[in-house]
Amino acid sequence: MTGAELTIDLLAKHGVDEVFGYPGGAIMPIYDALYGAPVKHYLTRHEQGAGFAAVGYARSTGRLGVCLATSGPGATNLITALADAMMDSVPLLAITGQVPTAAIGSDAFQEIDVLGMSLSCTKHSYMVERAEDLAEILQEAMHLAQSGRPGPVLVDIPKDIQMAQVPFKPWLAVDEYLPQLDLNQVAIANQLLSEAKQPVAYVGGGVHAADAQAQLMQFLNKTQMPAVSTLKALGSVLPDYEYDLGMLGMHGGQAANLAVQECDVLVCIGARFDDRVTGNLAKFAAKANVIHLDIDAAEVGKRKPAKASLIADLKTSLPALECVVTPKAWCDHSKQMKVKHAWRYDYPGEKVFAPYLLNQLSQRMPSTSVVCCDVGQHQMWVAQHMKFSHPCNHLSSGGAGTMGFGLPAAIGAQIARKDDFVITVSGDGSIMMNIQELATIRRNNLPVKILILDNQRLGMVRQWQELFFEGRYSETNLSDNPDFVQLAAVFGIPGQTITHANQVDDAITALLNSDGPYIVHACIDDKENVWPLVPPGAANDEMMTEKAQ
DSSP: OOOHHHHHHHHHHHTTOEEEOOOOOGHHHHHHHHHOSEEEEEOSSHHHHHOOOOHHHHHSSSSSSSEEEOTTTTTTTTTHHHHHHHHHOOOEEEEEEEEGGGTTTTOOOOOOOOHHHGGSSSSEEEEOOOOOOOOHHHHHHHHHSSSSSSEEEEEEEEEEEEEEBOHHHOOOOOOOOOOOHHHHHHHHHHHEEEEEEEOOOOOOOEHHHTOOOOHHHHHHHHHHHOEEETTTTTTTTTTOOTEEEEEOOOOOOOHHHHHHHHHSSSEEEEEOHHHHHHSGGGGGGTTOOOEEEEOOOOGGGGOOOOSSSSSSHHHHHHHSOOOOOOOOHHHHHHHHHHHTTTOOOOSSSSBBBBHHHHHHHHHHHHOOOOEEEEEEEEHHHHHHHOOSSGGGGGEEOOSOTTOOOOHHHHHHHHHSSTSSSSSEETTTTGGGGGGGGHHHHHHHHHHEEEEEEEEEBBBHHHHHHHHTTTTOOOOOOTTTTOHHHHHHHTTTEEEEEEBBBGGGHHHHHHHOOOOOOOOEEEETTOOOOOOSSOOOTTOOTSSOOOOTE
């Protein structure tokens, strides 16, 4: 068989039945091999859309996401999606076409060194130099993307190798090295837990990567320890857990941030002490001894020293912790803070209040629903005011913070989870970044729902300009936005615009009851800000709130 036929055959043999991409000259042999193959291809309208659709597919299922692109600009358009997947530890395989091997280095048409470009934003990258190596490289790439700490892997295949007759050799995967728990570190961790008076579980995206929600909840239910979550971890702690304090960090809840600042033992579970979580690092959990659980040893001690480090898969390390019951006084104090700093939805104005809209939507949509966010104020409001039963159900660009993520990610999630309600929540700035993917929704008759929170501004940037740049609103006015409902209608997608609070409930009903794709364009106050906010250089207990303004 040819290299192209082998590529598609191996994807199918490894359980990949759906891929996303955009054809071009250097990858035409692979597209020819796709014709009539058991692997279904979804044509997006931009390679970045293909990359994010594959990310949405992977994150909503835990399976490998696969995207295809041609050489040159096709491959470079994937780079942002690769970087996003790298920072959020998403198992992704990107296959790119390349100019023929004889032309490499000659500045041939659409020749770009995608291998070199991708090295900083992939777990590993390959360029296939010999046809006889293709099978081994592809199988190794699929293995690497999904093993240990997941991440994106790129395979760049020259056109002549795609067309060459290639031998097939089954790749014999070596036993994967998994770090073994250090029993001395386990003993230190358990000693710290036994002495803790005010412990807090700091839950990160590693719980989802390890598929360890069951082990996490077993630990929390036995210890009754207050829990806080990163943006990417939302849904890891079940919403009915009594001591769940929600998201911490720059726009985290006050109860979550205060609990971490007061704790004496911080159990970090698959998180990396990101700067948006910690605020002023020197002041973050300054009273606490840290117990750090992670599969990636490079993350331990990188930003915050740990008294005990459990380097292993979370399914192994979490059960190794002794489930010491948390002192009742600390549990009661945490619950009191949660009540004291609960979100309020009694907005006095007549305009649409985004937190209320999102909270009502969250209460009414099915518990298996998937919410895909872009980046900005709406992203933080979703994290604050919606509830999730599993991290697979909340897809948000965390580490990279990529505008344009939400719509193609929702496409990937809807294709992966055909029977579930999937919605993208976007801002009027972000939605324009990959608006062309409305065509992908229509072509494939995908019932993706779209909620646009429109303040005619780049809202998060405008908020910072208001607070920290003396109200100098440089290039954040988007008042010349198109009519989004009319724009969607061009693609055959119905919807409605709402401008007043009394329209919210009916709009949610229409959204939930629509059979196919549907858009709700919600016009909100351009002066609304996201609260609370930990300002730059401040500790997490030095939050700015709306009342302080």
